[in-house]
Amino acid sequence: MRDQTWWYVARAGGIVAWALAALAVIWGLQLSTRLVRRPAPAWVLDLHRFLGGLAVVFVGVHLLGLAIDSFIGFGPADLFVPFASAYKPTEVGLGVVAMYLLVAVEVTSLLMKRMPRQVWHGVHYASYAVFVLGTVHGLLAGTDGGDALFQWACLIVSGIVLYMTLVRILAPKRSVPKRSPAERAGTPS
Amino acid sequence: MTDRTQNLDPEERIKRIRERRAASGAAPRGRRRHPAAKSRVLLAGLAIASFGFVGASMAATQSTSTVAAPAPVVQTAAVGVSSAPAPSPKAATSAPAATRSAPVTSTRGS
Numbered sequence: 611m612r613d614q615t616w617w618y619v620a621r622a623g624g625i626v627a628w629a630l631a632a633l634a635v636i637w638g639l640q641l642s643t644r645l646v647r648r649p650a651p652a653w654v655l656d657l658h659r660f661l662g663g664l665a666v667v668f669v670g671v672h673l674l675g676l677a678i679d680s681f682i683g684f685g686p687a688d689l690f691v692p693f694a695s696a697y698k699p700t701e702v703g704l705g706v707v708a709m710y711l712l713v714a715v716e717v718t719s720l721l722m723k724r725m726p727r728q729v730w731h732g733v734h735y736a737s738y739a740v741f742v743l744g745t746v747h748g749l750l751a752g753t754d755g756g757d758a759l760f761q762w763a764c765l766i767v768s769g770i771v772l773y774m775t776l777v778r779i780l781a782p783k784r785s786v787p788k789r790s791p792a793e794r795a796g797t798p799s
Numbered sequence: 800m801t802d803r804t805q806n807l808d809p810e811e812r813i814k815r816i817r818e819r820r821a822a823s824g825a826a827p828r829g830r831r832r833h834p835a836a837k838s839r840v841l842l843a844g845l846a847i848a849s850f851g852f853v854g855a856s857m858a859a860t861q862s863t864s865t866v867a868a869p870a871p872v873v874q875t876a877a878v879g880v881s882s883a884p885a886p887s888p889k890a891a892t893s894a895p896a897a898t899r900s901a902p903v904t905s906t907r908g909s
Contacts, residue, residue, distance in 0.1 A: 618858055622850050622853040652835075660839045
């Protein structure tokens, strides 16, 4: 295997993980805002959960690539202790914090039925922080942060998330007489 | 095959179907099928394909820039011989990379 392969694995894994996390946030906002009325809530919820899980997997790929690659020489402390990295400590630290928040959101979602809904809901709000921190991490710490395509993708996706969040906050709450089990299971209210 | 319960009201229909299943001895399924099972597969494939595409694009861009780079410059004062036109910002800001004793022949920061 070429010596740069793991470097590409780390970079591509990070970009795909960011895209999946962003999609998961958009899917979650779609569940709560119903901006697009067509897809069934159960279908959206199922994909929302799957996107979150897939994002965790690709964060793992990102970490694996960084751990194996010898260019920067990240050690366990650089990868898992926030702001401990010798290379761009703040920018890398934001990514580490985003990773822990993503894991927290994912774990609490898996254990949702065994914990108070308010706790799950509170932790689920960290998804916004995951998106923001992940985006800043990608733009500032990543080698591809200077890439125009990536910058445009960040801008467009951030705009969509911001718009949907505003709709969710500002739109009057609809009176829903009865919610389906799928909605009750995971829709942020 | 025609479903004989189609003309019944929903509650009665569900009841009949349950009775029919119970009579046939079919055990209720332990796990429900995911509502977006096909979309999940599609999405996973898309994510893996994107991962491969992004990685391959990076490698292609890298090899193109390496080919297009001018003739190798021997840096007598530097740590080694570099084929890169200029040290990358990434390598320049990377403390571990800067202190490496091995020759730096990479242009990976681009």
